[in-house]
Each structure stands twice: as C-alpha cells, then as structure tokens.
Amino acid sequence: MGEPRAGGGGEEGGALGLVPGPEVNRIRCLAPLPSQPGGSRNDIKQVCGKPKVVGKIYGGRDAAAGQWPWQASLLYRSSHLCGAVLIDSRWLVSTAHCFLNKSQAPENYQVLLGNTQLYHQTQHTQKMSVHQIITHPDFEKLHPFGSDIAMLQLHLPVNFTSYVVPACLPSQDMQLPSNVSCWITGWGMLTEDLQLSPPFSLQEGKVGLIENTLCNTLYGQRTGQGETYAVHEEMLCVGDFSTGKSICKGDSGGPLVCYLPSAWVLVGLASWGLDCWHPAYPSIFTRVTYFTNWIDKVMRLTPLPDPALAPHTRSPPKPLRAAGLPGPCAALVLPHTWLLLPLTLRAPWQTL
Secondary structure (H helix, E strand, O other), rough: OOOOEEEOOOOHOOOOOOEEEOOOOOEEEHHHHHEEEEEEEHHHHHHHHHEEEEEOOOEEEEEEOOOOOEEEEEEEEEEEEEEEEEEEOOEEEOOHHHHHOOOHHHEEEEEEEOEEEEOOOOOOOEEEEEEEEOOOHHHHHHOOOOOOOOEEEEOOOOOEEEOOOOEEOOOOOOOOOOOEEEEEOOOOOOOOOOOOOOEOOOOOOEEEEEEEHHHHHHHHOOEEOOOOOOOOOEEEEEEOOOOOOOOOOOOOOOOOEEOOOOOEEEEEEEEEOOOOOOOOEEEEEHHHHHHHHHHHHHHHHHOOOOHHOOOOOOOOOOOEOOOOOOOOOOOOOOOEEEEEEEOEEEEOOOOO
C-alpha cells in the first residue's frame, strides 16, 4: 500500500471509486443525432463534445445513457481492460501502460461504444475491431508513466449517433478558466477492495484541477523502493480534497473532460496515483494538450486500413467476460448516487 499504481490491466480490470452522495437533478433529452459515418476533421469539429443528453449531476453517480458518448471500454480477449476515448470516426486514445505485459496483436482487442451498462449491450452498442495500436515512442523513456498515451485505429469507422459522439481535442495552447467544470468517468473499482456490481453502470464525478507544484509537494513526501513520485509537465493533477473524488483501479485510459463555451474537450487520460485509501493524494492524468501535435500527425500520416480485411463482429455480440469482476450475481446492490474515492493503481514497473 502507498506505491503508485496504474489501473486497468488484464485481471486487474474494473471501475470508478464511489461513496453515497446527493441525488441527481432532472436530465433532459434533446433531439437524437441521426446515425452517420464519421467524416473529415471539419465534420468532427461540428459534432464533437456535444452529447444529446444533458443535465447537471451533483456529486457523481451512475451516468445517464448518452451523457458521455465518447467513453469507450477497451476489451482484451473479451474482458474490460481499460477506458478509452473516441476522438474521430476511426480513432480512440487511451494510456500506453494498459498494453504492458499484454499481447500487442490488434486482433486481441475490441472497443465497445454506446454502452452505459458495461455488460448489457443494446441497439445503441457499437463493438469495433482494432486495426492497430500506436503507443507514444517516448513512453517511460525518461520517467515512470512519462508520455503515457496510445492511439487505437479501428478497422471500420463508427457511426455517430446520440450515443456515440467523439470528444473534442484541445488546441496545444488551450488555457482552462479557473471555474471550468471538469468530469471523470469510468467502469473501475468502487474502492480499494470493492468491485463495481451489476449492472456495471458507468460512473461519473466532478473533479478539480490541482497545480502540479502542489501535487509534487504531496507526492514528494512519499518514497518507496528508492523512487520519488514526480508529476511532470506532460501530466495533470486532478482531485477533490474535500470529498476525495478521483479514479480507481480499471479506469486507466478513461477521460477527463472539461466544458468550454460550447463543447466538452478532452483534457486528460487517467494514468496513475496512490491507492484508494489515501484521499490526500490526487490522481494523475496524461495532459492531452502536450500531445495534440503527435495525435494530429498520427491521424494524418497513418494509412486507412483495407475494410475488406476487417474481422466480422458477430451479432448479437458474444457476452463479455468481466476480468476480475463477478459474473451475474445473486444479489444486486440497490441504486445509489455516488461520489468518487481516490485512485488505486498498480505501477507498471512493479512485479505483478
């Protein structure tokens, strides 16, 4: 306990850490977005970051269907491995550490979009095959969790619907106002030792951005096995000292999005932090603005896959297996409203 951990690998997969909180106010639904294949970057900019289900939720709880339509589950051999974020009709981003000690063969991975309940696929679900995985060339070259970002190219483009919409990418020089509203989502562990229960609903919570200087002061007080845990310039510090809201095991690669004048912008990707027993220690996210140029370059220069070579996705989809999660349970938990507890992640440099 106390070591930094990175979540979401193989048998460690799970969801966001939460405790009971206040109720949600009413959600209103807007007109549905017609189903359409993704197009050019200009087309993406017109639809990105604009969910068709809106509503302010206080304190965090089960997410409403369609409220975070860019949230994806990255499946490894049919089990939830990590979160991922749709940014284009053929592209998602996640964190590079999700692929450590895993097969690098794309055929072992799929992406699940349009779901709010992880293991309950509906007519809105899009289960997509991965064509290739591109991890950042500088991942962990300079320091642990450095350049913790990866891109996933799909064989076929997704259809944009009311339940599947990309998040907007930030400009490299984007500045966030001090009062910006930022949220995290995922299917990770609820606490250090409590897994998400059926129906495995997507969890959400509002968080604040914390200066890296303060984060380094906090993490500088913790050392272990000769390591000092540092927050570097390509990282973001996120949390809430009053409630301890943050991510937990299995949320790695999931989004931190902030609402700017007319759309939700992808600001961070869940990367690492201390375990869920330490509410004083914020969670660390990959800073997306630091990698905007790399993301754009990869999307521009990567050839499109041959659609004829796309694997067939069976319909109805094969039931998913929950890695490290219980199967259909005899006892279901009653509905709750939840607040996020702090991060529990396993460091990739530790022996599992």
